Amino acid sequence: MMEEEGYRSQMTTGSLIPLLQKALLQHQVRIEPLPVAAPVLQLDDPALSYLSKMLLGGDSDSDEQEVATPQQNRYQAYMDDLNSIIRGCVQSPDSDQEQVDQEVFSLLRECARAVAARNSAQVYNLIGLIKNSVTSENSHLERTALFFVNALVARLKGCGSQLYSALSREVSQKRYVGLLCMNLPWFSATEVISNHIILEACKGAKRIHIVDYGILYGSQWPWLIRALSQQPEGAPLLRMTGIDSSGMIDGAQIGKHLLEFAELCGIPFEFNYITADSWELAQPQCNSLNEFVVINTNRRLRFLRDDSTAANNPRKVFFDRMLKLQPALLIQSLQSADPNVSSPFFVQRFEATLAYYANILNGFGEVLKDHPQELGFARKFVERSIMNVVACEGVDRVERPGPYYYWDSTAKKAGFEQLPLSDQVIETARLIWRGEKFSLYRDGHWLLLAWKDALAFGICAWKPGVKPRNSYSAKSSKRYHF
Numbered sequence: 001m002m003e004e005e006g007y008r009s010q011m012t013t014g015s016l017i018p019l020l021q022k023a024l025l026q027h028q029v030r031i032e033p034l035p036v037a038a039p040v041l042q043l044d045d046p047a048l049s050y051l052s053k054m055l056l057g058g059d060s061d062s063d064e065q066e067v068a069t070p071q072q073n074r075y076q077a078y079m080d081d082l083n084s085i086i087r088g089c090v091q092s093p094d095s096d097q098e099q100v101d102q103e104v105f106s107l108l109r110e111c112a113r114a115v116a117a118r119n120s121a122q123v124y125n126l127i128g129l130i131k132n133s134v135t136s137e138n139s140h141l142e143r144t145a146l147f148f149v150n151a152l153v154a155r156l157k158g159c160g161s162q163l164y165s166a167l168s169r170e171v172s173q174k175r176y177v178g179l180l181c182m183n184l185p186w187f188s189a190t191e192v193i194s195n196h197i198i199l200e201a202c203k204g205a206k207r208i209h210i211v212d213y214g215i216l217y218g219s220q221w222p223w224l225i226r227a228l229s230q231q232p233e234g235a236p237l238l239r240m241t242g243i244d245s246s247g248m249i250d251g252a253q254i255g256k257h258l259l260e261f262a263e264l265c266g267i268p269f270e271f272n273y274i275t276a277d278s279w280e281l282a283q284p285q286c287n288s289l290n291e292f293v294v295i296n297t298n299r300r301l302r303f304l305r306d307d308s309t310a311a312n313n314p315r316k317v318f319f320d321r322m323l324k325l326q327p328a329l330l331i332q333s334l335q336s337a338d339p340n341v342s343s344p345f346f347v348q349r350f351e352a353t354l355a356y357y358a359n360i361l362n363g364f365g366e367v368l369k370d371h372p373q374e375l376g377f378a379r380k381f382v383e384r385s386i387m388n389v390v391a392c393e394g395v396d397r398v399e400r401p402g403p404y405y406y407w408d409s410t411a412k413k414a415g416f417e418q419l420p421l422s423d424q425v426i427e428t429a430r431l432i433w434r435g436e437k438f439s440l441y442r443d444g445h446w447l448l449l450a451w452k453d454a455l456a457f458g459i460c461a462w463k464p465g466v467k468p469r470n471s472y473s474a475k476s477s478k479r480y481h482f
Contacts (some may be wrong), residue, residue, distance in 0.1 A: 028367050047222040050261045054217045101141055102135045105354060106164035108148050112350040112390075123156055140365040145357045147383045151390035158333050160391025167384040171377075179374055184367065186360075186378070188448060189432050190298055190333040190457055191220040196428045197421065198294055199227050201329045205292035207237045211284045211325070214300030215242030215273075218254045222261055229265035238262065239270040239291070241284040245303075246275045263459045279304060280318035286325045293327040299457070301334045302401040307341070319414035323464055330416060330462040336448065336455040337401035343391065353389050354400075356454075357382055366437070404446055404458030418445040429459075 074108045107130045114122040162252030179187045229235045251273030274283035305314040340352035368375035388399045441448040449457040
């Protein structure tokens, strides 16, 4: 009896949370959404079954810790050393938090300039000052400072790409599906809105072909498959081409799960998977005469290389290739960031990156404050991005987020023209992206999602135009708030 009580005493709340969530999903018990989100997903039992398989599939990308390679152990030890630099700080409740934030950000910017000058002594001196300025452990500020200090030291030591790879292996993409089940707006809003746009646009089509750039685990599609199967006019034949980078996912497994789900819904389904590390080189096969072709790019355009990495601008090649497919619908769903986040000049890029990702981390901290396990994982996504944007250059810098108006210009120059979003789509956005600090804007036909008035995402629908446009004003002068 005493042994059992001792065992129970070791089971902390933190260790129980993921086990309970896993059990809930395994038995297909609904997970209540967070207060800031509306139940727009309306996960029915088949959709929840598909998502639970993605979480509990039992392959190498699971919640269980993988066996670390010697290289991973080496860099994990390095990360642990860096983490210890700014941990263990004494709380100072009397300090003015806004002033402290500004002081830490100022020190981080100064540290970036020291890294650019290769002044190691000054870098570590500034890191000590940053440590003394952080006032509470595991706060938003502490996490932000930690991630940026790690990235700056990695850049100084020239191991950014190795650490980014290690962080990528550490981030289990299946946990993303768990966050989706919670209806966390940052992870579900663009998928839900894009699905509503697709469902409206393809109404009445007999054959639909979705080309999904960055399919990951296919978590976007159960809701749409279910909705298509319930149309009064009957279910169409649905074909899907999933495209992703090599080593990212098991395409055959994702296709198998999607096929099983489609059969359960009674909808004819075909799946093809293309591995392409350079998406502009992928060649999906479309029969535009007989198919309603949809191209979906859900928050993954930031991985497209730009003209600094190749003689022929890969982004121009990508959009030219999409236009040749003659899609009935192209959905641009993207992270919208300050243009300097992708600047070739390091100090300028660092300052914009600090402001951009600090805002995202702050948002995660507020929305997930009562869900520490999910907050920790959401932060891992941001940590990985910070490491890549700050510590990597050239072809190793694979994350290049930019402003929505840059992608607007790129699409128009390629020959696409915008499609208006319906009132129903806007209402869906209002339901899922809502809360005291969540805002919706529109600029032309762009739907813009903001947190604390800082743009987070942009969504726009397109179709091939009559002829390409050769110029476009870089930034719209009018933005309207809903």
